[in-house]
Amino acid sequence: MMRKSIMYTLLTLAAIVMFFPIFYAISVSFMSTSDIAERRVLPSAVTLENYRNVMTSVPILHYLRNSFVVASITTLGMLVVSALAAFIFAFVPFRGRQAVFLLFISTLLIPWEATMIPNFFTIQSLGWMNNYLAMTVPFFALAFGTFLLRQHFKTVPLELYEAAQVEGLSKFQFFYKVVVPYAKTSFVTLGIYGFLTTWNMYLWPLLVTTNDSVRTVQIGLRRLQADEVATNWGLVMAGAVLVILPTLLLLAVGQKQLQKGLTKGAIK
Amino acid sequence: MHRSKTVAETIKQYRVPSTRTFWQKTANYRTAALYLLPSLLLFSVFMFYPMIYSLYLSFFFTDAQGSATTFVGFENYLYLFQQASFRNSLLVTLLFVAYTVPASVILALFLALIANEKLRGIGFFRTIFASTLGMSVAASAVIWLFMFHPTTGILNAALGLIGIPAVSWLTNSTMALISVSITTIWMNTGFSFLILLGGLQNIDEHLYESARIDGAGYFYQLRRITVPMLSPTLFFIITITFINSFQSFGQVDILTGGGPAEATNLIIYSIYREAFIYYQFGPASAQAILLFLAVLVITLLQFKFGEKKVHYQ
């Protein structure tokens, strides 16, 4: 009982601290300029003005659709490519594997600033400018995802590998029949992560697109801000909320999935 | 009968040379090659090639179009080391890493632990804790920028309420780095939380049952069971947070732009500025290479010493 109430107290406090910025952003997005200037936490009167302005100033729905397409494709591709690599690093030993793995990890260390310009030229020479390909394919291979999945694959009990071998499974069958379902949670996690990071990319999509046909929502968000004139915080927050809303929803859904998909071990 | 024979002798006497053909022996290599091919291909094109290109550029000055024109040998590197600003960047980066990594991991672990309880409504809390994962760097930074706002910011307003004078969150050299760190920690937490929670839930319940019977207290269980069993996940999170910390860019760009007086000029930001604002790819590449090497060394050390402490199944 005691323990329960302590837990709830901790949870509530932590939730307030963690969620405050998001809550505040949402709150501000419904405020009028004067409310904002008065540093209110809640709007004195809820106004939809900011949203109306966002909708009229940028083609936000079109951007959202593009973002959705890009993020979905990237997530899928990334899951497949990373999982394949992670499987090798967890289950198929060969001489020099550790070295190859570190080579993979090393790509995490490469500052993207250093790769952006050459990559841009690559994209250009491939003729992928203003194309979804430019925003998806380069992100299919992800050391981060490989690393994440490898860590989880390594917790698959060895006995299952043995049992599968005895049952006559080929490596690939073991991979998709045992490892993938076993590590479902980390796939969901990585999927969410991949989707969100792609969703949140800004500079790269800006670079490889020159017109609105395939541009994503973060660019739209950036369009709400300008330098030499006063920032309209309510508008900016409304934009931010519109951009994070889909991802927050996805997260809530994914979180449910995660909870359902738990496979607590019981090999014996 | 064979009491006296050692293992070595037995092996010598009865070892059967492997009958596997070359084709069979290399089966693993072939599987590996096949599975790794997509990754390696993409990495080569989008990671290794640019990196090598960067290495090349780092020995040059580049013209206004960004193409290498003047070979300068190690001048870019030497200049960096002479420069107080680069040394400052190094220091600031290390400080930033020291502020953010332990705090992020500990905060996320704490949240994961309290969210791992079987309580009514826990799903709600989990979603809340994971929510920062859904925030783009840009959106997060903008929100924090507004909260840090010297006049309209809610933080100073709150401080004012309890009678504390306004803090120059982003314009004071010491505070600015802390403010950026706070934002970064907040942003990192959602993801780390989710991963750690997953790790926690994969720990066999029986181990805790046994420990509970022994009367192990919460923290004892944490130290002796949870952390060791969670070690693969923790190792992952620490490594990733660490690397991410070195690469934190967006929040710096939006919150401080490297200022005030370079107090938040992390190397990665410095690279960005050099490359995309000054358009000096030579020095930018040199910094990128140095950053790469530094993180590489630390990561290698982490794998060498850290992964030993990790318990895999």
Added chain:
Amino acid sequence: MSITLKHMSKSFDHETFAVRETSVSIQEGEFFVLVGPSGCGKSTMLRMIAGLESITAGEIYINGTLANDMPPNKRQISMVFQNYALYPHLTVEENILFGLKVRKIPKKEQKKRCLEACDMLGMTEYLKRKPRELSGGQRQRVALARAVVSQMPICLMDEPLSNLDAKLRGQMRTEIRQLQQKLGITMIYVTHDQVEAMTMADRMMVLKKGEVQQIGKPLDIYNNPANAFVATFIGAPPMNVSNVTTKDGFTLPLTKDITLTSTVNLGEHKEILVGLRPEHIQLEQTATSIAIPAVTKNVEILGNETVMTCLVGDHEWKAKVPGQWNYSEQENITIYVDPANITLFDALASEERIECDLFAKEMAVVHGGSGR
């Protein structure tokens, strides 16, 4: 410490019971054995007593205190889990000492207990290994050692010897029993091994689908099983049970030729089960036994015992006889049965045992002491 269960029940799915209204009082220092078919709720019951599984209904008292909500560590128990639950990241030694370290037992005492336990279990040379590097039986012994060193007043063991060889198991039996008596531990012990159950238990409880069938001293249960289930469950091979109908309430036709007579009227029991333990079928005539012709169907020689399956009339009966008997199949033999060894059960009323003495119809036999 004593343990009292009152109508304790558990349901996982709120449709079926895993444990149903169990009431029993276990005395301090008692060695209490739980037996029952696989999946009947033994482990669940143990886990409820340990506080690891919530109690759906009913009460549990430990030392007289209501303990439904008492956390496991307050219950002063040690436990051997059916699946061992070893810490994979700790060595054997660390696994064994885990609980002692938690309770801050002095280092020296820890060392002593650990060595004693490992000595007893033959695990001394494996102290530095991780569980992964142990054989199945060795893992089980680590789990056992963990419970042994803790010396808690209550000890719960879930099939702690199932993966050990017969010889070691025999030793362990004695050791555990001695230790339990020396320290006055209240032991609740789950086993599938008949010998363990019979030799170790002060009292024993037979479960079936979560419901208690009988509680009592092992011999009492063996000799006076409450119902056909208990009768067939205790004893290996199980008691032979055949369906017989009485016409007049006193005579029971066992085969075409042989009919048993009851001292009491069985008329109220419509359908009757006749139970006869394989050990009670002999191949040599004794004073009180009747001869019954039979045909061998299958002969299994287990060292110095032989288990024969024979057809007796329509019934297929197993007989366990000492020595090695090399009958082939389909041989005509004569078996000898003492009617006093026959137990009757009502085939309908939960297959309960019917109290009565039996005679063979042909002759009035003198009732002898059972088994001698």
Added chain:
Amino acid sequence: MSITLKHMSKSFDHETFAVRETSVSIQEGEFFVLVGPSGCGKSTMLRMIAGLESITAGEIYINGTLANDMPPNKRQISMVFQNYALYPHLTVEENILFGLKVRKIPKKEQKKRCLEACDMLGMTEYLKRKPRELSGGQRQRVALARAVVSQMPICLMDEPLSNLDAKLRGQMRTEIRQLQQKLGITMIYVTHDQVEAMTMADRMMVLKKGEVQQIGKPLDIYNNPANAFVATFIGAPPMNVSNVTTKDGFTLPLTKDITLTSTVNLGEHKEILVGLRPEHIQLEQTATSIAIPAVTKNVEILGNETVMTCLVGDHEWKAKVPGQWNYSEQENITIYVDPANITLFDALASEERIECDLFAKEMAVVHGGSGR
């Protein structure tokens, strides 16, 4: 399919052997049982045959082909793991059908086999559960079902019945044996259960610390154990073994008063172990037995058998007699032993058995058929 091992050895640490120079040839359709103390290398051997553990030295042939490097899925085996190795994310049904799906057995056939196996194992109602919602014995049955449905020509089972109750285990024994014979499966079966070993095995191999002690038919091993280890390992309770020294090579003083005489000169064997099975100590005189005074020390009644520990001279012997005997401790009794049932072992030369016939000194007894 036949399996031949030649000097097969395994060492995990390159210092000690887990399995040492094992050579044996297992015929197609044979039921081959491995027994030995916990940690003696049974599982390791099974895993080597399955191809899950590399072979340190020696050869393994499957159907005549050298298979040292053959991957597990080429060996056409099915296996029951000692720790079950169930897929936690699959339901019982999916677990059972896993292998069949992989091998693209037609859906209908899958269904049929699954239902048959579940029926046999009493798991039909649990098909939709996940492993962690099952009891220990139920999990083991899933593991067993998985092997049963696969119908591979070679089947390896590592203590597949250890967590089942005696009754179910008895049924399973018969079922497995029947299935194996019906399908002509080559079975290698690890067990700690004496009854399983004796009744199921065509041949049986006794291991000790990785080394083969004896290979043979169960009854041969029981009757003619190669050495004292085998003799004490097979049979429960184990054979009584006492140290005796012969002075003249022909006489063996068993107690102060009773001396045995050998037909052959035992002079070359300095120290001699006298072995006598508990089942061969009787409480009633027969024609060929000698009477020996003894003092009871401990009496355990196991239903219709009683195990008594008695002091015979300096020796502590266990006796297993049919029936329930209610002796108390420290009672003086007389036990009867047929000298023909006594086995001698050289106490030094690997404790090997000494071939010889024995008489009691006082009287010339007629040598009778063993056990009858």
Added chain:
Amino acid sequence: GNNDQNEDTSANASEPANSNEQAASNSGSDDRVEIEFWHGMGGGLGETLEELVASYNDSQDSYVITPEYQGSYEELLTQFRTVGGTETAPALVQMFEVGTKYMIDSGFITPVQEWIDKDGYDVTQLEENILSYYTVNDQLYSMPFNSSTPALFFNEEKFVEAGLDPENPPRTFSEIKEAAELLTTDDTYGFSMLGHGWFFEQMIATQGVDYVDQENGRAADATEATFGGEEGLRVYEWLDEMNQAGTFNYFGRDWDDLRAAFQNGDVAMYMDSSAGTKDSVNNASFDVGVSFIPHADEIDPNGVVIGGASVWMGSGISEEEQAAAFDFMKWFNLPEVQAEWHVNTGYFATHPAAYDEDIVATEHEETPQLRVPIDQLQATVPGTATQGALITVFPESREQVVTSLEALYQGTSPEDALSQAIEGTNRAIEVSNRANQ
């Protein structure tokens, strides 16, 4: 009317893919030449720009211009650098003033002078002080688009409270310093300046000194910075003294932070872009005074350098497309268009005649503060100093200046801070020269 336009843009905006297709098919049937116009204007400015382009498209039927937002000015520059010279490059591109030198050297643009000459366009009608910035070697390279200058903004209420005359605001450094002292209270700072190199440049220029040598980089490639003399030091010392005295506070590099502080009464005087005048006046709860930027006591003010951005014409495109681009430029500089532009954005009108338009007059009547920057610009003394510096490494130099100023505010001495900025700038110039020789 205005409403129609609005609807037009929103329709345009919500389905750009469609409108592109439409435009493409338009050009097929009507033979309208279609060109892209890359810009870096976000927020309300971006909207105004798109409305402007839309009304151009409506005003004639030969050309269609598609505005494409390419991120901030820096990002726009990066983008143009990478695609410049390729077929993805646009016909029209907006570029901020510090990118001017790069654009000139890049070879990816056609100087508008060529078209002015070809077309016989009378360029002298436009504001001279704006043109001068984009004129190098007597050639006009790009067409002025959005131009602004800094001005001093002050809180008239606080002035009155402190006993200062709002009609007669301080002009020189020492006057500012004194006023700041009077204006400073417990919760108000007297003066502040944004962390942006632009303001420092203005105070160098107004002292008649070049920022770099080679006639502010206009005669040849600059080789070193020249703002490190006493003129630069005056500025640093002035700021340092106020900072030490506690009458100055630094509010960071973010335009908005400083503006909010001013609106909130946390600071009484600051410098802002003239483009922000209208917002500032409208949002404030007090009367906002606007005046000329401060200058050192020792000299007469020379005026200001233009800031903002201009529009460039891409090279390597068809004559027709260039014609389209030039046509847009001409149209854009019409007095009536400029009047609208000035009123809607606060940027200067490039055509002085625009100020005579009715809407401008009304606007100026409503907000007389708008006149001040115009006067300041028109009073500027022509010369290389006020023409503005041309260097490729301007972004880097600005960063150096801001960093050194920040160091100054944290306690570095003015001399050290200034020399830090000079060294940084010189190194940047040197590297760039060696790389581009």
